[in-house]
Amino acid sequence: MRRLQLxxxxxxxxxxxxxxxxxxQEERLIEIHSLLVDVxxxxxxxxxxxxxLSLGLEVIGIPPIDGTTGGKxxxxxxxxxxxxxxxxxxxxxxxxxxxxxxxxxxxxPPIQLSDVSSxxxxxxxxxxxxxxxxxxxxxxxxxxxxxxGPVTEPATRDTLDNFEFGANAAAGYRLDFAPASLTPYVSxxxxxxxxxxxxxxxxxxxxxxxxxxxxxxGVRLFAKQxxxxxxxxxxxxxxxxxxxFRLAWMPDWLSRP
Numbered sequence: 001m002r003r004l005q006l007x008x009x010x011x012x013x014x015x016x017x018x019x020x021x022x023x024x025q026e027e028r029l030i031e032i033h034s035l036l037v038d039v040x041x042x043x044x045x046x047x048x049x050x051x052x053l054s055l056g057l058e059v060i061g062i063p064p065i066d067g068t069t070g071g072k073x074x075x076x077x078x079x080x081x082x083x084x085x086x087x088x089x090x091x092x093x094x095x096x097x098x099x100x101x102x103x104x105x106x107x108x109p110p111i112q113l114s115d116v117s118s119x120x121x122x123x124x125x126x127x128x129x130x131x132x133x134x135x136x137x138x139x140x141x142x143x144x145x146x147x148x149g150p151v152t153e154p155a156t157r158d159t160l161d162n163f164e165f166g167a168n169a170a171a172g173y174r175l176d177f178a179p180a181s182l183t184p185y186v187s188x189x190x191x192x193x194x195x196x197x198x199x200x201x202x203x204x205x206x207x208x209x210x211x212x213x214x215x216x217x218g219v220r221l222f223a224k225q226x227x228x229x230x231x232x233x234x235x236x237x238x239x240x241x242x243x244x245f246r247l248a249w250m251p252d253w254l255s256r257p
């Protein structure tokens with residue numbers, strides 16, 4: 001009898017462990033997809049002087065994501081596309097001498113492509129000390145997003161709602177050449193990510209709340225023709241590593257006399 005009770009206890013414990021493991025896997029998928037849409041710096045600190053405007057397109061690379069949860073494989077972002085784009089605008093603001101300030105907006109319109117759509121808006125603000133080639137700065141950001149696409153079944157459009165905010169500190173050093181400048185940079189920060197996943201078929205809802213340290217490293221190329229190109233690598237240890245690229249034009253609309 002005692003052996004039977006022990007066997008039942010072991011089986012019950014194993015079942016609970018398997019259920020917890022599956023829950024962990026589901027929450028991890030939510031966390032990874034939440035961090036994927038997070039708005040990283042993707043630029044060197046102190047990049048913009050007062051009234052400088054940058055109109056850009058950011059392209060985010062999606063690494064392979066394993067969608068296995070228990071005995072089922074969920075459809076992940078990497079199954080649909082290797083990249084996703086978003087519009088990104090930056091504007092330099094007035095700041096004290098040797099300082100630079102800027103604000104930014106990132107946006108994805110709710111356009112459906114390959115059965116997937118994301119509606120995203122994010123705000124950011126930065127203050128940097130940049131008396132010369134070396135610049136150091138702090139930056140904060142906040143983001144809201146809703147992504148819809150097939151996750152649990154190919155014919156459904158499940159929903160992931162995100163609310164995220166964070167801050168980072170960065171340093172960069174500008175190298176000036178005749179036709180352009182090159183600025184390598186690094187940053188470190190924290191992101192608070194809240195993701196709420198809803199299954200369309202049965203209304204099942206699961207929430208992931210995490211605080212994630214992050215590291216970014218990249219390089220900014222600014223051409224004298226007022227174009228900038230940025231390549232950036234974001235690392236969230238133990239969760240996600242992905243590249244981003246920014247292509248932008250800096251018109252002189254606001255800086256004209």
